[in-house]
Amino acid sequence: MLADEALARFTAYQTARDFSALTIASYSADLRRFLSYCAVEAGVASAAMEVERLSPATVRYYTRALMTAGLARRTIARHVAAIRSFCKYLCREEILKVNPARKLLIPKQARTLPRFLYREHTEKLLAVPDARPGRAGNKEREGRDRVILEFLYGSGLRVSELVGLNVGDLDLTEQIARVTGKGRRQRIVPLTDPAVSAARLYLAARRPAAGETALLLNRNGRRLSARTVRTDLARLADAARLHQHVHPHMLRHSFATHLLDGGADLRSVQELLGHKRLSSTQIYTHLTKEKIRAVYMDAHPRAKIEAVEGREKTDDNS
Numbered sequence: 001m002l003a004d005e006a007l008a009r010f011t012a013y014q015t016a017r018d019f020s021a022l023t024i025a026s027y028s029a030d031l032r033r034f035l036s037y038c039a040v041e042a043g044v045a046s047a048a049m050e051v052e053r054l055s056p057a058t059v060r061y062y063t064r065a066l067m068t069a070g071l072a073r074r075t076i077a078r079h080v081a082a083i084r085s086f087c088k089y090l091c092r093e094e095i096l097k098v099n100p101a102r103k104l105l106i107p108k109q110a111r112t113l114p115r116f117l118y119r120e121h122t123e124k125l126l127a128v129p130d131a132r133p134g135r136a137g138n139k140e141r142e143g144r145d146r147v148i149l150e151f152l153y154g155s156g157l158r159v160s161e162l163v164g165l166n167v168g169d170l171d172l173t174e175q176i177a178r179v180t181g182k183g184r185r186q187r188i189v190p191l192t193d194p195a196v197s198a199a200r201l202y203l204a205a206r207r208p209a210a211g212e213t214a215l216l217l218n219r220n221g222r223r224l225s226a227r228t229v230r231t232d233l234a235r236l237a238d239a240a241r242l243h244q245h246v247h248p249h250m251l252r253h254s255f256a257t258h259l260l261d262g263g264a265d266l267r268s269v270q271e272l273l274g275h276k277r278l279s280s281t282q283i284y285t286h287l288t289k290e291k292i293r294a295v296y297m298d299a300h301p302r303a304k305i306e307a308v309e310g311r312e313k314t315d316d317n318s
Contacts, residue, residue, distance in 0.1 A: 001095050003035040003049040010089050018184040020160070030082040037062050051090055054100045059083060063104065080106045114253040114283060117246070122153060122254055124240040126194075143202030144216060145236060148229055150195035151177075152248050156255035156273055157189070158182075159226045159248035165215040167203070172196050181274040189272060256284040 007028065014024045038058050039049035062083075066076045087101040117125065129145045151157050151165075161179045169178045175191045191199070199215075208214070209221030216224035229248055237246035252273070259269050270281040297303045 001051055002047075003039070003051050004047065006051045006090060006095060007031055007035065007086075009093070010086055013089060020182065026078060027082040027085065030079045031086055034062055034079065034083055037065070051095060054087070054096070056100045056103065059087075059100050059104055077106050080104055114257075115250055116253040116257045117242075117250060119258060121240075121242055122251075122258075125149065125236060125242065125246070126153065128236045128239045140202070140205045140207065143198065143205045144224070145232060146198035147195070147202050147216065148232060149236065149251070150192065150198045152233075152251035153255055154192040154195045155179075155189045156252050156259075158252060159229050161274075162248070163214075163216055163224050163226050163229060166213040167215050168213065170199060170215065172199055179274070182276075185274065185276075187271070187274045253284070256281070260284055 010031070011024060011028055014027065019027075035049055036046050038054060039046045041058055041061070042049065042053045044053075063076070063080060066079055071079075084101045084104055084106070087096065087099050090096040091099045126149050129142050129149070148162065151162055152159070155177065157179060158181065161181055164180055165177065170191075171177070172191070175193075175196050176188050177191055178186060179189050180186050206217050207221055208217055212221055212223065214223035216229075218224050218228060226248075233246055233248055233251075237244070256269055256273060259272070260266070266278065266281055266285065269284065270278055273281060275281045
């Protein structure tokens with residue numbers, strides 16, 4: 001079977017399985033690059049490349065080429081995942097008898113702690129729309145800004161989940177929203193009082209185009225894009241003078257971190273975030289410096305002695 005036909009079938013399979021549009025696009029681009037490499041190695045034109053020519057050696061050489069090209073480990077891991085998924089599909093459909101990527105391992109990722117905002121910085125950011133009220137002609141955008149901030153931080157939504165919300169997904173009386181996350185999995189998330197208030201004000205000010213059901217709208221009354229949310233958030237962060245790059249996922253990180261710091265259990269945070277695996281949530285068990293210091297001062301015997309001595313010196317000097 002020609003590689004182009006096999007790739008088209010694989011893309012159709014992903015679409016039928018409700019893979020996200022971003023995943024489908026990235027896998028398609030990565031696989032086209034891989035199949036072009038395989039065609040060169042086989043000495044044939046890309047249009048004449050057949051998937052039966054794929055071999056474990058070719059797959060292995062390609063991943064080595066990715067590594068020597070200086071690509072980031074995360075990017076290489078995505079390429080490998082695409083190749084493995086593609087080859088597994090070809091075997092399942094009996095297009096290939098032997099999986100050439102069976103022994104291909106995904107490079108281990110170095111897990112970095114997520115960046116989040118401290119509570120005082122979060123409060124400064126949340127206060128920006130209220131600090132600049134009443135500008136003529138901008139009430140709709142101000143209301144939208146409030147909804148963006150309160151839903152990203154107050155409910156921990158992904159940006160894709162936020163822009164995917166429809167008006168019908170909200171139950172403001174019960175203070176909940178029905179969210180569609182990764183893999184089309186749906187979950188119910190609670191809405192805070194400020195989020196409900198922001199939604200009510202925005203719904204009264206928004207001007208949807210005919211037939212538009214989206215909650216967040218652009219200037220044309222159509223569904224807002226994730227790119228515009230990122231731009232708006234950067235603008236709000238500048239207005240708050242946070243002096244750092246703030247992106248939507250940082251507010252989701254802040255949501256999870258502040259919940260755990262406040263005593264929430266890991267399983268509950270997993271449910272709120274919509275994580276399929278608990279291991280995805282465990283990365284948020286890191287503590288802020290202030291929290292670490294507080295635990296140390298409360299628990300370590302020597303720290304307690306230092307604290308008592310410090311208070312005694314203060315009393316002597318007063």
